[in-house]
Structures are given as structure tokens and as C-alpha cells.
Amino acid sequence: MADDDLEEERRLCEAAHGGDRAALGKILRKHGPRLYRAVLLPRLGSRAIAEEALSTTYIKVVERFDKFTWQNVGVYPWLRVVAMRVALDILRSRKREVLFEPQDLEREIDASTGSDHDAEVLTRHDLALARKRVDDALSNINPRYAKAIRLRILEEQSREDAAAALEVSVATFDVVLHRAMAALRKVLAVKGEAA
Amino acid sequence: MTRWSELDDDDASLADALNAAYAPSDEADRQRLDELAAAATSAEDAATRADLEAAWRPGELDPEVHEELLRLALDASDNGALEEALAAAWRPTDLSEAVHEALLSAALDDPMAEPSREERRAASELRDALANRTDHPDVALAEALRSAAAPQPVSELVSARAARAAIDSGSATSAGGGKRSRVVVAFIGSALAAAAAFAIAVNIPRGPTPTGPTAAQPDLAQARSASELFSQKFERHQTSSRVDRIARARARDLRANRYAAWGVKP
Known part of the structure; x- marks a missing residue:
């Protein structure tokens, strides 16, 4: 992420911490589509379920944003973990076949702790991982x-x-x-x- | 002789054999040695034959190879793949029966075998379900595959509405009002009667309310009998699948109602 973008995001996060809902809205609008496409949809395997998961993720972000502390890679890694926890809860309660098991997400969440990768890197990783799952299954x-x-x-x-x-x-x-x-x-x- | 460090993935079985030869621990290892003996006898390539023969004779493992193995084992703490390879070679575990069955199926299934009547019927059902996107386990699996291989972006409207709903919800909570947007799903009737009908009421008291000419009341799914879901009488002992079908249909109604109420979909 460019320095200017990162600085703008840091400013938005500060404002959101101060209770500025519009700032939080900008953060969610920027990163929400990425969370859906790279994190939720590949793991949950259903557009309808992924959309509901995105909604739940937003609610949890709003409720817990005061717990977020700024990192130099931006807010996306934190948002991604929130989304993965939501996806994990959903996977645990489902019976149908999907390509990801709850244990997969648990490992990913563990691996994300302290991660210093930015949004672009994480997105490429998530998309590649999902595609590899398909290739592995088909092989x-x-x-x-x-x-x-x-x-x-x-x-x-x-x-x-x-x-x-x-x-x-x-x-x-x-x-x-x-x-x-x-x-x-x-x-x-x-x-x-x-x- | 091939050095341990020169082994690649394709040589995993040879690595396995080297260790089995070095310290045969059970009947499976001894059986494997017998197989190696047969392979060594028939191998045409001299180097391969030498490797196999070395693996075949317990106690004759090249000491240099063993040293190399130990050194790599001690130095490989930061190399997960190598650790796994060594562990697999040193303490090979049995193949899971389920995995074995899956491998056998992949190898032995003949995709072009003459289908049974049942298979033809199932294939037709899948064809129709994929074409019409109706409820079918394989349609869900197909969607999961597509979602993982090439996930499509979320609709901007869906994302924006969800963000606004979350933020409005948070504002209401922090303001102490305790009023949240809520979706109320009311199931009417007893457990058995749930199969007959239930009503869905969508109530979003907070948040933006559309005004003006676009504020037409959305066309929501109404409470109605479940009889339309069944073309034939259900047999006894199938009550669970019957209720499952009703629950799936009404879940779709609920989702459609929510989107309609949000103005995301007509």
C-alpha cells in the first residue's frame, strides 16, 4: 500500500477510534469487498452465506473496533482475522462438503497473529490458497x-x-x-x- | 550410491526403503524388503539396482548415507518439508484405509463404464439442478468449487448496505437506545405444523428509509402453505427430509425478504 494511502487509513482509524462512524464506514467500504472475495467466499463456498458472513463481520468490527491497535501494514490484517473467525464459526456449524475445514481456518488465524503482511500480499495468498485447494481436490x-x-x-x-x-x-x-x-x-x- | 541430500520427491520411496533396510521394525518393513529384493533382481539400470540392493540388505546401509541422514535431521529444524520427509522415512505410518479406498476409486473407476439405471436418473437430476440452480447437494458443491477457484466480487450495494446496517446498529447501541435493526422470523405452529406454514416479518426500525417515488413497498414473500413444495405424498419415516426442504425454502424466502427490504433486490 502506498505511503499516502497508509497515512490516510491511519487517520481514518484514529477517527473511527474517536467514534467517527463515517470514518469506520469508509474503512469497511474499502476493505469489505476484498474480505468477501478473498476470505469469505472461497472458504464458505456460497454467495448467500458469504454475504451474510460479511454482514456479521461488519457488525463485529463495529462492536470491537476499540480493540484494534494500529499497525504499519494497515487495518486489513485485523479485519481479515475477524472475517476468518466469523467464517470459522459458520464452518463449524455446517454439514455440507466444502473445501476448507474449520481446522484450516484455525491454523490460518494462528498464523495471522503478528503477521506483517499488507492487504495486497494477504489477498494474493488467500486467493492462491483457495485455488490450490481446488486443484488438490481435483488431483x-x-x-x-x-x-x-x-x-x-x-x-x-x-x-x-x-x-x-x-x-x-x-x-x-x-x-x-x-x-x-x-x-x-x-x-x-x-x-x-x-x- | 545416491546420497540422501540428492533425493527428491520421486525418491521418497527409496528413502523410505533405506530406513526400513537400516532398521526393519515390523512385518510391514520385512515385506517391503522382500519387494525390494524382487525389484533389485529385475532392475535393468545398474545404479538403481545398486541402490535397491543396498536398501535390501539390512545392516549394509552406507555409513556415509547414515551420517548424512543424521546431519540433515539435526540441521533441519527450520525446514518443515524436510522434517516431514525424514519423519516419514524414519517412522513410516500406515496408509489410512479411507485414503486407500479413495486412491483405489480414483485409479479403478472407469468413467466410461455403462451406467446403471439409477446412475442415469441421478445424472439427469444433476443436469436439471445445475441448469436451474435448484436445491441439490452437488449444486452446492459446484458453487463451493467456483467460489474457491474464481470468487466473484460482492455487489457494491450488498456491501454498502451491510456496512451501513452495522454502523447504524453500533450507533444505536452506543447511544444507549438499545434499538437495533432486527429481523424477526416467526415460525407459526407446532413442530409438525412448522411443516405447514410460517410467517416471516421483516422489521427494520432504524436506518435509512427510502422516500419519494422509489419508496414503493417491496414485494415480500408471504406466509403460505408448504404444500406447493411437494409434488407427491411423503412416505412415513421421511419427516426429517420433509422439514429440511421446508426450512431451506423458507430460508430462501427470508433472505429474499431481507434483500427486498434493504432495497438491494426487487
């Missing part, structure tokens, strides 16, 4: 299954295009995709048990 299933999921789910190609890429009929592709999702579910279940 544990049959390559043809992985390709079906990449084409249809990740790249959102049409059934027809995905079937052509796999050189099968559309009806056969439907079956392959169903089997692929079942195989992935099995892999995630194993990972969950191991965690």
Missing part, C-alpha cells in the same frame, strides 16, 4: 472426472461443449459429471475425516 480423482468438473463447473461451459471436449455424447457427459461429483465428494469426505 485426487480420475483425470477424466477432473476435466469434466473443470469444463462444466469451473469454466461453466455448456454441456455440449464439455461433451465435445471429452469426445463423448452429451448424455454420456451427464453421467461422467455425476460420477465426477460423487468421486469428488468422496475425496472431500476423506479429507474431512482426516482433519
Whole structure:
């Protein structure tokens, strides 16, 4: 973050500490979208749940901002930990398959304590970690299954295009995709048990 | 002979073998040595054969390799990957049965095998669910994958509204008024009757109230019978899934009502 931006953020944080809600609003508007895209959505796996988590994160930030102490890397690392704690609570209460386990977030929160990385670095780290999770999960299933999921789910190609890429009929592709999702579910279940 | 420091990931099994050869501790190690013996006999490459033979004969581990191993073990306290590799080589643990099953499935499943009738039906359901974004476990899993691989940005409106709601909420609390924006979900009826209907009332007493021509009352989901959720009569002993379906549908209503009340979505 540029020095000017950092100084402006420090000034906003001071104002927010003094009870200036508009200043706190500026901080949240600046960093909220980043929290959603890099921290909440990849870990929670659902837009609706991530939006609610962002709302909860904001409320917790407002309630606890007096506990924040300024660091030279800005306020984002602190906001990120608040968001991860919210995500952790949600993950603990969920049953469905997701790519992140509560233990993953616990480790990340622990690793974040005393971190001196700024928002840009943390965001790149979070996005890369999430993408790696997907790659790791897909690497544990049959390559043809992985390709079906990449084409249809990740790249959102049409059934027809995905079937052509796999050189099968559309009806056969439907079956392959169903089997692929079942195989992935099995892999995630194993990972969950191991965690 | 290959030095320990020269081993890369692909040589992990050889590292494993070296240690098993050095101090075979159980039947699994001895069995592994037998396998190595067979591999050594058949290996065509001379260097590979030499390595395998060295691993095969307990007590014949090159002392230099052992020294190298010890030195690396002592010096590697700050190298997590190497520590893990050494620990795996020194004290190899059994493969988890569940992991083994998953590996077998990945290797043995034939993606092109003739599908059963049940598989065809499930594949059709998934096809429709993905197309219509309806409730289906794999639709949720697909969303989780997309969210992790390429998370989309949050709507500015959603973020701004949530920020304002949080700040207004905090202001109200700090002012001592104790009034917070609140969402009241009222479930009407007994536990069984919850399957029939419940009402959702959204009440946001604080915060900005739209005025003027854009202040039209949002179209909120109304309390209604749950019968529309079921096309056929439920069998006995399926009450849990029935209530789950109602709860999911009403949760969607609640979310839609909240967004409508905030003015985020029509």
C-alpha cells in the first residue's frame, strides 16, 4: 500500500477510534469487498452465506473496533482475522462438503497473529490458497472426472461443449459429471475425516 | 550410491526403503524388503539396482548415507518439508484405509463404464439442478468449487448496505437506545405444523428509509402453505427430509425478504 494511502487509513482509524462512524464506514467500504472475495467466499463456498458472513463481520468490527491497535501494514490484517473467525464459526456449524475445514481456518488465524503482511500480499495468498485447494481436490480423482468438473463447473461451459471436449455424447457427459461429483465428494469426505 | 541430500520427491520411496533396510521394525518393513529384493533382481539400470540392493540388505546401509541422514535431521529444524520427509522415512505410518479406498476409486473407476439405471436418473437430476440452480447437494458443491477457484466480487450495494446496517446498529447501541435493526422470523405452529406454514416479518426500525417515488413497498414473500413444495405424498419415516426442504425454502424466502427490504433486490 502506498505511503499516502497508509497515512490516510491511519487517520481514518484514529477517527473511527474517536467514534467517527463515517470514518469506520469508509474503512469497511474499502476493505469489505476484498474480505468477501478473498476470505469469505472461497472458504464458505456460497454467495448467500458469504454475504451474510460479511454482514456479521461488519457488525463485529463495529462492536470491537476499540480493540484494534494500529499497525504499519494497515487495518486489513485485523479485519481479515475477524472475517476468518466469523467464517470459522459458520464452518463449524455446517454439514455440507466444502473445501476448507474449520481446522484450516484455525491454523490460518494462528498464523495471522503478528503477521506483517499488507492487504495486497494477504489477498494474493488467500486467493492462491483457495485455488490450490481446488486443484488438490481435483488431483485426487480420475483425470477424466477432473476435466469434466473443470469444463462444466469451473469454466461453466455448456454441456455440449464439455461433451465435445471429452469426445463423448452429451448424455454420456451427464453421467461422467455425476460420477465426477460423487468421486469428488468422496475425496472431500476423506479429507474431512482426516482433519 | 545416491546420497540422501540428492533425493527428491520421486525418491521418497527409496528413502523410505533405506530406513526400513537400516532398521526393519515390523512385518510391514520385512515385506517391503522382500519387494525390494524382487525389484533389485529385475532392475535393468545398474545404479538403481545398486541402490535397491543396498536398501535390501539390512545392516549394509552406507555409513556415509547414515551420517548424512543424521546431519540433515539435526540441521533441519527450520525446514518443515524436510522434517516431514525424514519423519516419514524414519517412522513410516500406515496408509489410512479411507485414503486407500479413495486412491483405489480414483485409479479403478472407469468413467466410461455403462451406467446403471439409477446412475442415469441421478445424472439427469444433476443436469436439471445445475441448469436451474435448484436445491441439490452437488449444486452446492459446484458453487463451493467456483467460489474457491474464481470468487466473484460482492455487489457494491450488498456491501454498502451491510456496512451501513452495522454502523447504524453500533450507533444505536452506543447511544444507549438499545434499538437495533432486527429481523424477526416467526415460525407459526407446532413442530409438525412448522411443516405447514410460517410467517416471516421483516422489521427494520432504524436506518435509512427510502422516500419519494422509489419508496414503493417491496414485494415480500408471504406466509403460505408448504404444500406447493411437494409434488407427491411423503412416505412415513421421511419427516426429517420433509422439514429440511421446508426450512431451506423458507430460508430462501427470508433472505429474499431481507434483500427486498434493504432495497438491494426487487
